[in-house]
Amino acid sequence: MGYLIAVLPDRLAAEAAYSALEQAGFPLERLHLLGRGYKTADEFGLIDPAQAARRQMQRLAIWLVPFGFLAGVGFSLLSGLDTSLGNHLIGGLLGALGGAMGSFFVGGRVGLTSGSGDALAYRNRLNAGKYVLIVEEENETRLREATRILRQFEPENLQGYRERP
Incomplete structure (x- = not known):
């Protein structure tokens, strides 16, 4: 499984990016929006x-x-x-x-x-009022498409991860 994580500066940019990914055909169960009013880091499972x-x-x-x-x-x-x-x-x-x-x-x-890897950096950004959008996808081509879509919203950080087998 691959993950694409984007840090967006505000709620409007996060919701617009989420909507753009939804319109591109990404399933809602594989899109996760973290921040005020949405999932917390603990609800998503970021390591404390x-x-x-x-x-x-x-x-x-x-x-x-x-x-x-x-x-x-x-x-x-x-x-x-x-x-x-x-x-x-x-x-x-x-x-x-x-x-x-x-x-x-x-x-x-x-x-x-x-011990927490990059999770601490994402938790700090959430605590600073930023929003984190996470895309889960197995297909590498679809992850590249999600990267192209998310770059339009000028995220503060855009990082891809691969789950270890």
Whole structure:
């Protein structure tokens, strides 16, 4: 499936572009208009960057917390500061805490900056009062036709995407 995404400056341009695509024979179920009075980014399914960050943090925590625990216990054993079992357990818990902090700071940062792809840019434009028109089409020729139609309305941004198989 291919997607063509146009960012239009105002409601009039967005509605005119939508109507032009409709008149050109594009099915309404494959045309999506996002903005005030229309679908929201969440309703359409644009990835929320905070949600992507949470997923990345959880993935990292699965590996970093146990590794941190083992590293803390290992450090406690190797340092030989005290040989009581409680100190090794405390060392392990502190190592696990370090792993959790690493997943929070590193995973959260990576998830916020790259986990959402271009969705963050489109969300920012929607928040700024712009309109986003999305055309879904499998046929490459029809996507080129939609591109030609949308260029007439001088979109701020016009970007095509291909869904990965």
